[in-house]
Amino acid sequence: MPNLILHHYPMSPFSEKVRAVLGFKNLAWQSVLIPAVMPKPDLLALTGGYRKTPVLQIGADIYCDTALICEVLEHFQHGPTLYPEGSKGLARILAQWADSTLFWAAMGYNMQKPGMAELFAGVPAEAVKAFAADRSAMAQGMNRPRPLDATSAYKSYLRRLADMLDWHDFLLGDAPTIADFAAYHPLWFTRTQVPAMAGILQATPQVLPWLDRMAALGHGQMSRLSAADAIAVCAGAGAAWRQTDDHFQDDHGIVLGSRVSISAESFGAEPTVGELVAATRTRYTLRRVDPSAGVVRVHFPRVGYALKQELTA
Template identity: 65%
Template sequence: MADLILHHYKSSPFAEKIRRVLAFKQLAWQSVNVPPIAPKPDVEALTGGYRKTPILQIGADIYCDTALICDVLEHRQPTPSLSPASHKGLARVLAQWADTTLFTTAMAYNFQPQGRAQMFGKTPPGFAQAFADDRAKMVGSAPRIRVSDATTAYKSYLRRLATMLEDQPFLVGHAACLADFAAYAPLWFTRVNVSSLAGILEATPSVLVWMDRLAAFAQGEAGRLTSADAIAVAAATTPQALADEVFQDDHGIPLGSQVSIHAESFGLEATQGELVAATRMHTTLRRVDARAGTVHVHFPRIGYVLRAI
């Protein structure tokens, strides 16, 4: 049985990003369906508070944020690579732009009234409002983008992507990389989940052809687990030994301290635990849960706020 367990739900754009990466790398994985809105008690049993989708579980190690999940999958299966040899920095910077600026703009466009009507037309009464309230809590006080401004920016970003694809099949060259999957996710949401608004993509046909290339990677899902099954896997497993990497202390917080960590902007729920690693790439907290046992919860260094308790 595959030891990669992806906690996700069907319509999540960030989950689709990782599903495409798993397909690209031909990795088998177990699927755990999670609720799209809080409460998420089974997710929080593993993460301690973090509730954004998706999370990747390998035994008793829990990896949060798709940027870190991509690094984990790259380490697990180096080929085909997510990092083009001659443009590693460019691919990462472009992926970060796609995960933040492009994503925020596209979703502001996607959730205009017409998009909401399609997304929630067949959901139970009250779910649309519950979803809106849930996302408002996750965003906090961050400014909202008006639909008109989002539409203008989205069109411009699509044209820029089309320009990158003029002489090559993928954004950074002749092979798919991290940047492609990050940029694909919010556009996939437009095309699939709010198809009534997908006409915005038609002005850039090369972008649609590029999306088809990424969608063509065969899915590698190996099976399905319940959330209780996944928690039992964690409880029956010991976290992997931490790599012997240099401790990068940028906060004046020694290893062994009790800390909290949360996202800078979207998804402000904090995870608390013992700081057991802080490398140049990730931060790791050890925590104990009544159901999941001892777990290591891993976060990327970029985009997260670390504080001593």
């Protein structure tokens, strides 16, 4: 079975989402720690431009965005499932809300002055400024809630989660689904990374034991790997596969083999450019060549990403 390699850093909330899924499925994985801010040359050697965290690597296949990463982990090991029959549509929709609306309300609240002071205690002022500038560049053009508006929204969303937890141990029943992992990581950040801000959770006590249950899932079986070794894994794996037309879904009038770019529609919109080698109902795949990583396949979900044809040189 090929190795799962997660490129992440400890305080990343979306990385915690995937780490918790790895724990839920009790999977073994290799950890490559990456910088929290640009430059990220080792990561970009694999992704070609995408710089958000985390990224999952399986050989020469690079998976971007946690919505897709969780789908890949589900196929890698089906049980226990993230998408139970009877509620998988609802679970996906709730997860999409949590990864966007809930996340930005939580972070707007978390990153107020007391939270920033705690998160960066002992960090040089230049590094704090670099982090703020990096995130500002990633959010260019986004309409994010202001801190006081985010606080009000976060309180309301916590009450709604608490209402769901009045009836079950998890949001949609007696076992966690993808919705739980998506809702968990912004609250995890509040509770563990900026505990000075965690008092907001006390108003919805039903949420606290749920957070404990999610944390108890652990992170699976982790071992360390260097960025150089991860790049070597990619270079040694090869990536000659292409999609057949039988599974090609064309919504853009762009044929396979075209030079294209893919970028996020909102936060972190740096494009990845390559040859379109697959486009299924749910994902795009680009083939690109890097001097150190060799031939790489980079995968993106369709939802939340824009596909554009690039002019050939």
